[in-house]
Amino acid sequence: MGTPAGRGTLLAAILASGMVFLDSTVVNVALPRLGADLGATVAGLQWTVNGYLLMLAAFVLLGGALGDRFGRRRVFLLGVVWFAVASALCGLAQGTGWLVAARFLQGAGGALLTPGSLSVLQSSFHPDDRGRAIGTWSGLAGVSTALGPFVGGWLIDALSWRWIFFINLPLAVPVVLAALRWAPESRDVDASRTGSGRRRFDVAGALLGALGLGGVTYALIDAPARGVTSLPVLASVLVGVLAAVAFVLVERRRGDTAMLPTGLFGSRLFSVLNVFTVVVYAALGGFTFFLSVYLQNVVGWSAMLTGLATVPMTVLLLVGSSRAGALSARIGPRLPLTIGPVVAALGLLLLRGVSPGASYWTDVLPGVTLFGLGLTLVVAPLTASVLAAVADRFAGVASGFNNAASRAGGLLAVAALPLLVGLSGTGYEQAAALTDAFRGAMLWCAGGLLAGAAMAGLLIHRPR
The missing domain is CATH 1.20.1250.20 (MFS general substrate transporter like domains)
Known part of the structure; x- marks a missing residue:
């Protein structure tokens, strides 16, 4: 904690988490303005929130596993850059479809970034300082969460709803520089092998989980416009349910190597x-x-x-x-x-x-x-x-x-x-x-x- 490397690594983790917490707390506040600006329907507003949540919920476990295998700092940095680029696309959106697609991409970046910020701290700090480092990260991340609605609301009123996304770009630059300069690379040496062979990622489980959530979500959002008994709604429910059942079967077959061990x-x-x-x-x-x-x-x-x-x-x-x-x-x-x-x-x-x-x-x-x-x-x-x-x-x-x-x-x-x-x-x-x-x-x-x-x-x- 008393070294430049310790302070720099902590700075990178806090600023990265602050980007995610800011967007998670202020996007709801921006919905009326962006809805009026883009001519969005209620379904458009729902997908603006849910596109991000769907990707994050489905792939956050896979993001953590990627860091363990390929390097926590590397995957963390990939998540930061990905999240920043997707944020820029959100801010530049000229229509609801564009914004929703960019929010899906932002959620994928968040799935790499969210587990990475804490795992970098956990693996980088000396055990005697680890608790203090994580406590500092938690406290300052909490402050950013509390300030998020105020800062985001001010940006929306003073400039535009687009700036709640654009602000991530200047935040991402010091994160990347600090992580490259000070954060050490680490990985779980046991994550790449099980017995004598390489362990495969549970990509099938992640995709089936996303498809299950996505199918049910699409049906619920689309039902008011198309009708509960319409073919697209019924088909998406069927796809969601079948994907959920397949997810359980796949995870059970993989045992302890599954993304979610059913045991x-x-x-x-x-x-x-x-x-x-x-x-x-x-x-x-x-x-x-x-x-x-x-x-x-x-x-x-x-x-x-x-x-x-x-x-x-x-x-x-x-x-x-x-x-x-x-x-x-x-x-x-x-x-x-x-x-x-x-x-x-x-x-x-x-x-x-x-x-x-x-x-x-x-x-x-x-x-x-x-x-x-x-x-x-x-x-x-x-x-x-x-x-x-x-x-x-x-x-x-x-x-x-x-x-x-x-x-x-x-x-x-x-x-x-x-x-x-x-x-x-x-x-x-x-x-x-x-x-x-x-x-x-x-x-x-x-x-x-x-x-x-x-x-x-x-x-x-x-x-x-």
């Missing part, structure tokens, strides 16, 4: 926790998608004020997650994972009452604070319980799969909620239609959280 699901606790993860993060994804559009197109707030609306939630997570983790370690995860979703659901029910001319302090802040408090009770105990539910040698893949499950939850929520609440076409630009949809979406999200609370109370126990 992990022999732990009932691991299975339940990941279903719980999908439910909770679906509520989070649906909440952030609808709130950003609603506050701008109905309540009449600026992009910057909309971005600032959810900052208390981020601050609560930064300040309270370690305390929630310590509490869970003392009393077990069941109580926090039961109470947390109930508190978050109460926050969403409060937000249903937000109307045009609403005050931030009396109408929005109480609901956002309750939602953030509930989420704080959930995140750290959930992560710790997932890791404790499997053998130590599977800690990396268990953590990666849980991360993918959280992104899949957000992906499915953004795809399904507009269908469930009857929002399609350009309805997000019409105050009455968007108001009804927002209130219905908050009700669905609150119901999902309460179902998660019931699941936790009945099925989750302290891991051995």
